[in-house]
Amino acid sequence: MITTKNCVIRLSRYKNALNRFKSLGFVKVFSDNLADAVGVTSSQVRKDFSIFGISGNKKGGYKVDELVEKINIILGKNEIQQVILVGAGHMGKALLKYKGFEKEGMKIVACFDVDPTKLNREAQTPILSTKEMKDFVQSRRIKVGIIAVPDAAAQAVLDQMLEAGIKGVLNFAPITLRGAEDTVVNNVNIELELENVIYYVNALGKASRANENQDFKI
Amino acid sequence: MITTKNCVIRLSRYKNALNRFKSLGFVKVFSDNLADAVGVTSSQVRKDFSIFGISGNKKGGYKVDELVEKINIILGKNEIQQVILVGAGHMGKALLKYKGFEKEGMKIVACFDVDPTKLNREAQTPILSTKEMKDFVQSRRIKVGIIAVPDAAAQAVLDQMLEAGIKGVLNFAPITLRGAEDTVVNNVNIELELENVIYYVNALGKASRANENQDFKI
DNA sequence: AGTATATTGTGAATAATATCACATTAAAAC
DNA sequence: GTTTTAATGTGATATTATTCACAATATACT
Numbered sequence: 001m002i003t004t005k006n007c008v009i010r011l012s013r014y015k016n017a018l019n020r021f022k023s024l025g026f027v028k029v030f031s032d033n034l035a036d037a038v039g040v041t042s043s044q045v046r047k048d049f050s051i052f053g054i055s056g057n058k059k060g061g062y063k064v065d066e067l068v069e070k071i072n073i074i075l076g077k078n079e080i081q082q083v084i085l086v087g088a089g090h091m092g093k094a095l096l097k098y099k100g101f102e103k104e105g106m107k108i109v110a111c112f113d114v115d116p117t118k119l120n121r122e123a124q125t126p127i128l129s130t131k132e133m134k135d136f137v138q139s140r141r142i143k144v145g146i147i148a149v150p151d152a153a154a155q156a157v158l159d160q161m162l163e164a165g166i167k168g169v170l171n172f173a174p175i176t177l178r179g180a181e182d183t184v185v186n187n188v189n190i191e192l193e194l195e196n197v198i199y200y201v202n203a204l205g206k207a208s209r210a211n212e213n214q215d216f217k218i
Numbered sequence: 219m220i221t222t223k224n225c226v227i228r229l230s231r232y233k234n235a236l237n238r239f240k241s242l243g244f245v246k247v248f249s250d251n252l253a254d255a256v257g258v259t260s261s262q263v264r265k266d267f268s269i270f271g272i273s274g275n276k277k278g279g280y281k282v283d284e285l286v287e288k289i290n291i292i293l294g295k296n297e298i299q300q301v302i303l304v305g306a307g308h309m310g311k312a313l314l315k316y317k318g319f320e321k322e323g324m325k326i327v328a329c330f331d332v333d334p335t336k337l338n339r340e341a342q343t344p345i346l347s348t349k350e351m352k353d354f355v356q357s358r359r360i361k362v363g364i365i366a367v368p369d370a371a372a373q374a375v376l377d378q379m380l381e382a383g384i385k386g387v388l389n390f391a392p393i394t395l396r397g398a399e400d401t402v403v404n405n406v407n408i409e410l411e412l413e414n415v416i417y418y419v420n421a422l423g424k425a426s427r428a429n430e431n432q433d434f435k436i
Numbered sequence: 437a438g439t440a441t442a443t444t445g446t447g448a449a450t451a452a453t454a455t456c457a458c459a460t461t462a463a464a465a466c
Numbered sequence: 467g468t469t470t471t472a473a474t475g476t477g478a479t480a481t482t483a484t485t486c487a488c489a490a491t492a493t494a495c496t
Contacts, residue, residue, distance in 0.1 A: 008418075016393065074417070076416050090311075090315040095408075101412065104409050144419055174234060184418040184419055191319060191324070192230040192231065192234070193388055193404055194388050195293055195322065195324070196230065198324070201385045201386035201402055202294035205385070
């Protein structure tokens with residue numbers, strides 16, 4: 001299965017926006033506020049809530065705390081999520097140091113690498129041999145993993161993860177991986193995201209040069 | 219403008235797959251091969267090509283080299299793309315070290331940070347003061363930038379970038395930014411991508427537990 | 437208390453995207 | 467040279483996602 005239902009992604013965005021509203025002292029918000037914060041229409045916001053069975057108050061909008069709570073439950077953030085990471089290269093190390101996951105209730109509990117020189121059992125988040133992954137994952141019933149290895153190694157790592165019982169994978173290797181029926185793989189490819197920006201910059205450039213209305217609308 | 223037309227993203231994926239096919243010695247490919255590699259249907263592949271005016275050979279498929287070339291032109295990869303980076307934290311430094319961009323014809327030519335202790339004019343990719351950004355960008359006519367700063371700083375950085383003449387931005391800060399009419403902002407939020415995986419893992423878990431067919435199809 | 441107002445919630449309408457199905461045609465087989 | 471075959475390319479169709487429009491209703495105002 002390949003991920004990406006936009007309504008789920010938007011739900012996360014709403015949650016992030018709500019946390020910002022909260023830190024600004026907001027107690028309630030309207031669909032309009034969220035729409036502006038996230039860059040969608042207010043009907044989109046309400047429709048999304050409707051899909052997930054979230055309701056607010058006619059007039060009165062939504063209570064920020066309640067709404068955050070409801071979204072967190074839907075997103076499975078009521079308990080801390082243990083996650084493993086495979087690959088202790090530049091990307092992997094940056095992810096290890098990144099504070100944002102814990103803030104959101106997701107914790108990288110171990111990192112694995114095939115390179116023996118990278119191992120470090122004593123680190124705050126231990127860096128272990130990939131050989132140990134299966135045992136580690138099974139004994140702790142970990143369900144989610146991150147791949148941050150070169151593209152050539154990615155498929156093998158995914159296979160090992162699934163073999164170990166991992167059900168969901170966030171893949172940063174620049175290759176589109178796919179899992180089995182009952183697993184999720186989310187491929188995030190940062191080169192591709194940059195390429196995408198460049199494409200639109202070029203498209204915009206062409207559009208403004210050829211000032212006439214053209215058929216390639218963005 | 220907010221990015222993401224899936225056909226453009228898929229085009230990048232096709233290109234990546236083609237490079238792998240090429241390194242395996244393939245001279246021609248069929249829409250089926252690309253479809254399998256990228257995880258879409260073959261009609262999707264052909265439809266995408268049709269949209270971008272790419273054609274192959276009835277029977278015979280597509281010549282790998284020609285196809286890569288055509289896609290590169292569409293994606294604006296015929297000349298090397300100079301990109302700036304703002305933020306020399308964990309994420310920023312990992313991006314600086316990352317080899318994947320150059321391989322794809324995209325080069326981070328400078329990094330900017332507000333923290334004076336992080337500056338390093340002599341580094342291979344210099345880390346300069348954010349104050350210098352505008353001059354740098356304007357003198358080199360740079361059009362694309364990457365934001366890798368904390369969320370609270372992101373909007374201000376975006377404003378400075380656009381002020382300097384940047385037209386396209388890849389934003390890694392966990393906040394949805396939006397640019398002006400004639401600019402592109404691509405928000406990539408890795409926390410959110412991981413959250414998304416967790417959501418589907420939970421959904422799959424529920425689906426398999428409640429074994430009966432249920433209304434939440436994925 | 438009654439009226440006006442602002443906002444939700446959602447079916448209906450529309451728009452965007454993906455799939456189907458098949459006519460077309462180049463290559464291979466005979 | 468003719469037939470068969472295996473692919474492309476694309477209109478037609480189906481599906482999915484978004485927006486519209488407005489009834490329902492809680493709150494604020496008088």
